[in-house]
Amino acid sequence: MRLARRVSQLFFLAAFLWLFALTLGSVDGSGTGELRLRGGVPADLFLRLDPPAALSSILAARSFVWPVFLWALPVVVLAILAGRAFCGWVCPLGTCIDASDRLLSGGGGRRLVERSWPRVKYYVLAGVALAALMGSQAAWFLDPLPLLFRSLTLGVFAPVQWAAGQLSHLPVAGAAAESAFRTVLPESQSHFRSNLAALLILTAVLAGGVLSRRFWCRTLCPLGALLGLIARLSVFRRHVSAACRECSLCRRDCRMDSVAGRGQVNDPSECIYCYSCVSSCPRDAVCVAPAATTASVPLDLDRRRLLAAMGLGGIWALSARTELAGRPTRDAASRLAGQRLIRPPGSAAEEVFRERCIRCGACMKVCPTNGLQPALLEGGLGGVWTPVLMPRVGECAQSCSLCGQVCPTEAIQPFTVEEKEHLYIGRAVIDRSVCVVWESGKDCLVCDEVCSYQAIYWKEEGGVRRPHVDEVRCVGCGICENNCPAGGPVAAIRVTCEGDRRSWTREEQRRWRLSNLVQERRSRVHAAPARSGD
Amino acid sequence: MRRRRFLELAGVACGALALPGCARGPESPPPGAGALPEAPLLPEELRGKVFVARGTDPAASLEAAVDAAGGLVFVPKGGTVVIKPNAAWARTPEQAATTDPALVAAMVRLCLKRGAGRVVVFEHTIDRPAAQVLAMTGIGRAASEAGADVIAGSSESDYIPLEVPRGRLMKRDTVARILRDADVFINMPKAKQHSATELTLGLKNLMGINWNRQAWHTGPDLHQYIADYATAIPLHLTVVDATRILLTNGPKGPGETADPREVIVSRDPVAADAYASTLFGRRPADVGYIAKAQELGLGVGDMAALQVTRV
Numbered sequence: 017m018r019l020a021r022r023v024s025q026l027f028f029l030a031a032f033l034w035l036f037a038l039t040l041g042s043v044d045g046s047g048t049g050e051l052r053l054r055g056g057v058p059a060d061l062f063l064r065l066d067p068p069a070a071l072s073s074i075l076a077a078r079s080f081v082w083p084v085f086l087w088a089l090p091v092v093v094l095a096i097l098a099g100r101a102f103c104g105w106v107c108p109l110g111t112c113i114d115a116s117d118r119l120l121s122g123g124g125g126r127r128l129v130e131r132s133w134p135r136v137k138y139y140v141l142a143g144v145a146l147a148a149l150m151g152s153q154a155a156w157f158l159d160p161l162p163l164l165f166r167s168l169t170l171g172v173f174a175p176v177q178w179a180a181g182q183l184s185h186l187p188v189a190g191a192a193a194e195s196a197f198r199t200v201l202p203e204s205q206s207h208f209r210s211n212l213a214a215l216l217i218l219t220a221v222l223a224g225g226v227l228s229r230r231f232w233c234r235t236l237c238p239l240g241a242l243l244g245l246i247a248r249l250s251v252f253r254r255h256v257s258a259a260c261r262e263c264s265l266c267r268r269d270c271r272m273d274s275v276a277g278r279g280q281v282n283d284p285s286e287c288i289y290c291y292s293c294v295s296s297c298p299r300d301a302v303c304v305a306p307a308a309t310t311a312s313v314p315l316d317l318d319r320r321r322l323l324a325a326m327g328l329g330g331i332w333a334l335s336a337r338t339e340l341a342g343r344p345t346r347d348a349a350s351r352l353a354g355q356r357l358i359r360p361p362g363s364a365a366e367e368v369f370r371e372r373c374i375r376c377g378a379c380m381k382v383c384p385t386n387g388l389q390p391a392l393l394e395g396g397l398g399g400v401w402t403p404v405l406m407p408r409v410g411e412c413a414q415s416c417s418l419c420g421q422v423c424p425t426e427a428i429q430p431f432t433v434e435e436k437e438h439l440y441i442g443r444a445v446i447d448r449s450v451c452v453v454w455e456s457g458k459d460c461l462v463c464d465e466v467c468s469y470q471a472i473y474w475k476e477e478g479g480v481r482r483p484h485v486d487e488v489r490c491v492g493c494g495i496c497e498n499n500c501p502a503g504g505p506v507a508a509i510r511v512t513c514e515g516d517r518r519s520w521t522r523e524e525q526r527r528w529r530l531s532n533l534v535q536e537r538r539s540r541v542h543a544a545p546a547r548s549g550d
Numbered sequence: 551m552r553r554r555r556f557l558e559l560a561g562v563a564c565g566a567l568a569l570p571g572c573a574r575g576p577e578s579p580p581p582g583a584g585a586l587p588e589a590p591l592l593p594e595e596l597r598g599k600v601f602v603a604r605g606t607d608p609a610a611s612l613e614a615a616v617d618a619a620g621g622l623v624f625v626p627k628g629g630t631v632v633i634k635p636n637a638a639w640a641r642t643p644e645q646a647a648t649t650d651p652a653l654v655a656a657m658v659r660l661c662l663k664r665g666a667g668r669v670v671v672f673e674h675t676i677d678r679p680a681a682q683v684l685a686m687t688g689i690g691r692a693a694s695e696a697g698a699d700v701i702a703g704s705s706e707s708d709y710i711p712l713e714v715p716r717g718r719l720m721k722r723d724t725v726a727r728i729l730r731d732a733d734v735f736i737n738m739p740k741a742k743q744h745s746a747t748e749l750t751l752g753l754k755n756l757m758g759i760n761w762n763r764q765a766w767h768t769g770p771d772l773h774q775y776i777a778d779y780a781t782a783i784p785l786h787l788t789v790v791d792a793t794r795i796l797l798t799n800g801p802k803g804p805g806e807t808a809d810p811r812e813v814i815v816s817r818d819p820v821a822a823d824a825y826a827s828t829l830f831g832r833r834p835a836d837v838g839y840i841a842k843a844q845e846l847g848l849g850v851g852d853m854a855a856l857q858v859t860r861v
Contacts, residue, residue, distance in 0.1 A: 041679065049640065049686030051679070182568070203680055204704040384679040413678050415640050415686065452768050459838075460767040461746040465801050466676055468640075474745060481745065499676065501764035 017291040025111040032108035037200040063424035073425040076153035076371035099247030104288030109160040120225035141241035143329030150333035162376040169377035171215030229271040244285035254282040259301040266293035283313040341396030358405040361439040362420040362431035365519040372427035375401040379419035385410025407494025414468035438529040442492025443515025451508035463496035488532045589784040596817040598850035609656035615815035628667035629733035636740040640677040646796040647803040651692035658696035669698040709761040717778030724761040741792040743800035751823035752788040773838030788822040790814035820849030
């Protein structure tokens with residue numbers, strides 16, 4: 017069984033990495049040029065399976081989304097059957113931790129964990145739960161699946177790509193390497209903000225192995241805590257037969273320290289069904305069977321600490337909800353506080369969006385222009401690592417709908433390419449003091465050239481064609497800002513969230529566009545050509 | 551594995567990562583030496599000669615016009631040909647914002663038939679991702695089915711510095727690395743209305759074998775930059791796609807189109823543009839870069855001096 021567990025772990029880790037690699041657009045071969053997820057698989061599968069992420073996202077955003085809820089159920093069902101088997105058999109972060117533990121502990125497990133430390137994860141969970149109840153989603157920070165996906169996206173993906181790019185310059189193996197990498201890497205090098213921060217958090221999680229095996233899983237993981245709670249009802253349990261001579265070898269080999277006493281007692285909230293105890297028992301006295309009668313270990317939470325954790329969760333929630341950046345925009349009268357908080361198309365209204373988003377980074381991984389970047393503090397502390405569009409890095413490409421396809425919690429709801437002409441994520445404004453046409457009368461109009469929605473029109477004034485923004489056609493994709501030749505890092509035409517209409521329904525946005533569209537605004541129709549076709 | 555062994559291996563691996571980069575050689579050419587062979591001046595007998603074929607089949611038109619122009623005599627046996635179509639935008643061929651894929655494929659076939667060893671279709675797309683642009687324009691598939699390698703220069707490392715000694719304002723820019731390996735360069739623009747430069751034709755289409763085309767707009771004179779840049783590019787043939795032209799909302803469209811059904815072939819890049827401008831009811835003088843290119847001696851931009859041969 018131990019072998020089966022290892023095979024399962026490797027399988028799910030490989031599946032996770034494979035789905036991570038496939039979180040990438042590929043062009044449909046039929047000639048339409050449609051961008052689809054490579055392989056056509058649900059690349060966000062693991063992220064969807066995560067109950068604390070799904071539940072806190074639903075609770076905090078105060079909006080029930082059936083698919084998000086349903087996807088989280090299988091893991092709950094598994095926990096009712098076999099407690100934290102998910103942690104031992106499936107969780108890709110758990111597998112990474114097992115691997116790093118091996119390296120760090122040098123074989124013999126250390127046990128520098130106080131008896132009280134494993135309870136901390138319940139306090140974390142309580143804090144997260146209370147924050148969610150009070151309307152702020154805090155699961156994202158420590159939840160293992162978003163944490164791993166995000167760390168890989170921000171901290172690992174781009175370096176791997178860079179290294180692959182270096183290899184492709186090899187004179188001999190270069191071409192082969194390049195074509196091998198091309199199937200799983202985008203066509204140009206990605207760059208991400210806060211990449212090292214994301215990587216350091218993952219490193220810290222793995223470095224817990226210095227203290228004990230599965231340190232993170234035992235003491236901090238909120239997913240582990242939730243499954244641990246459900247595990248108290250679990251059907252399959254560890255059972256020790258009368259053959260046991262209390263040698264305690266099983267206790268020594270238990271990576272979760274869930275075996276207590278002389279090997280007879282097992283804490284179902286900690287056991288991850290790794291089967292180490294089964295294999296280490298010299299008398300084959302240990303087995304896992306349904307409804308075995310092993311005595312349950314009390315949870316023994318410290319009420320004061322529990323209250324303190326919930327207090328922290330509450331303070332977090334109150335602060336996040338009242339933070340300027342989280343101000344509701346539902347009435348469309350109040351504006352987003354951050355002028356540059358441009359969200360992907362299909363995003364829910366800001367106050368819903370930031371609570372649904374679990375910061376997994378899948379949208380940033382899949383964005384073909386690299387324009388979706390993790391927010392730092394521009395959305396407040398409650399908006400850290402949510403996706404923002406940075407048009408100077410990359411625009412929201414007109415014919416792409418990938419971020420809506422990979423979002424596991426529908427913070428970005430699925431949308432079509434056709435809908436994008438009325439999904440208003442912002443609006444471009446021209447800074448005339450920087451624009452080379454307005455300021456120095458040069459021939460430019462690159463913004464007009466590149467605009468996918470014909471939202472720039474020009475008026476000839478004093479012999480110069482000066483650009484203006486059509487606020488009905490402009491949806492804020494930012495391709496103008498991306499290509500604007502002026503101003504270095506700061507373009508002369510910039511997308512602001514002035515035109516953000518995410519608080520409206522899609523139908524409202526569509527109608528608004530149609531009713532406000534001025535057909536003949538553009539002053540550019542040429543004289544008929546001298547000769548036309550027959 | 552022992553720690554020391556691990557560290558040794560890690561060190562070797564890091565070193566190995568650096569090596570391939572070094573193998574590429576220096577990024578900049580030594581002073582005085584251009585990265586590309588110096589662009590030769592256009593011989594007198596080729597100046598001002600434009601060959602225009604009209605018809606519903608672009609491939610047949612192209613072949614007729616190229617034959618009339620004297621054939622692909624400049625393509626050496628086994629040589630490398632680089633073709634630069636206009637495939638900048640994620641638009642369909644019907645929208646006339648990009649070069650007709652059938653025309654690009656026909657050009658690839660002509661070059662291969664003539665004995666070219668390798669034909670590369672290169673574009674620095676503006677819309678992204680480039681793979682999508684190449685698919686939507688139809689050029690990716692058409693060109694590779696015709697036997698060409700399709701390269702989208704999406705990274706700065708796909709470009710090398712370029713000296714522009716004969717430029718008036720522009721002295722330095724960049725050019726696609728692939729041109730360094732090319733024996734022949736063929737420009738295949740789409741004839742379109744253009745917001746900033748009135749029309750986009752052949753000379754303007756060279757914006758797109760460099761890396762930072764946006765920067766030209768911040769320079770003192772966009773039209774002069776366009777003309778200057780062409781002086782440094784060894785260009786063998788211009789084929790203007792005027793099978794369907796974009797009249798409004800150019801260069802990206804969609805907008806109104808017309809169907810002159812013409813393919814314009816010339817060894818003289820200025821003459822090709824000058825003739826193409828008339829399809830829009832314009833005079834060459836309306837397009838700033840045509841006159842400036844003529845001043846630099848790149849070709850003939852004067853309608854009166856053009857010798858248009860219809861085939």
